[in-house]
Amino acid sequence: MQLGRRLVLRGSLALAALATLPRVLLAAAWPEKAFGSTAAGQAMIDLLGTDQTTASDAITLQVPEIAENGAVVPVTITTTLENVESISIVVKNNPRPLAATFEMSPGTLADISSRIKMGETSDVMAIVKTDAGIFSTSKQVKVTIGGCGG
C-alpha cells in the first residue's frame, strides 16, 4: 500500500509538471533538442534537418585566431547571400555544439554579432540558411583558457 501511495503521489507531481507546460510552449520556437545535442552533426540535423552544408565564401565569419579567454569569444557573421532565414553558430568541440541560432525576418540584415563560450580549441561554424539552401563557413579558434566552467 505504501508503495501504491508513492506512485499516486508521483503521478500527481507529474500532473503538476504538466500544468506548468504552457509557459514552456510559449517559447516553442526554442530548439531544445538541437541545443541538447552533444555532436555537431546531430545538432545540425535537429535544427536544420541535415548536416550537409554548402561551403560558401559569401559568408564572413569574424572570430579571433587565438582566444585567450574561452569564456568570451567575440563572433561576427555577415553574408551577402540573399533571403536569409536563419544564422547559427556551431562550435564543434563544445560539449553542446550549437551555441546560438538567430531567426531573421525579411527586413533583418544578415549582420549579427555576439559573444560565446568555448571549452577548448575548436572549429567554429557559421551556418546560414536561405531559401536556396544551407551554406556555411568555418574557422578555427585556438583557446588558451577554456570557458565552459568546471
Place this chain on the structure above:
Amino acid sequence: MAGKIKIKTKLTGDVAEIKSLMLHPMETGSRKDPDTGEVVPAHYITQLTFANNGKVVMVANFSTAVSKNPYFGFKFSGASAGDTLKTSWVDNVGGADELETTL
C-alpha cells in the same frame, strides 16, 4: 528584473543598428561552485526577441554557450526615427525582462 537590458541604437537612413547587452549569469549547469564544490544549476537566457513597432525583427535563440552578460548586435531595415523597439528575453527558469526604446 527590470534594468537588466542595455540598448544602443543608431539609425542610418532606414537601417537601424542595434547593440544590446543583458545582465545575466548564463550558468551552464556544469560549473562547480569553487567554495562548496556543488554544481551551479543552469540559468541562462533562452530567447531574446526584438520587435520594432510590434513587428518581430529578430529572434535570437541562445544556449548556455553564449557568454555571461550576453552581447548581441544586429541590423534591420525599414526603420524610421520615432519607432518603438521592444527588446525582451526569457530564461530557462522562467525569468524575463523587457525594455522599450525609441529609435
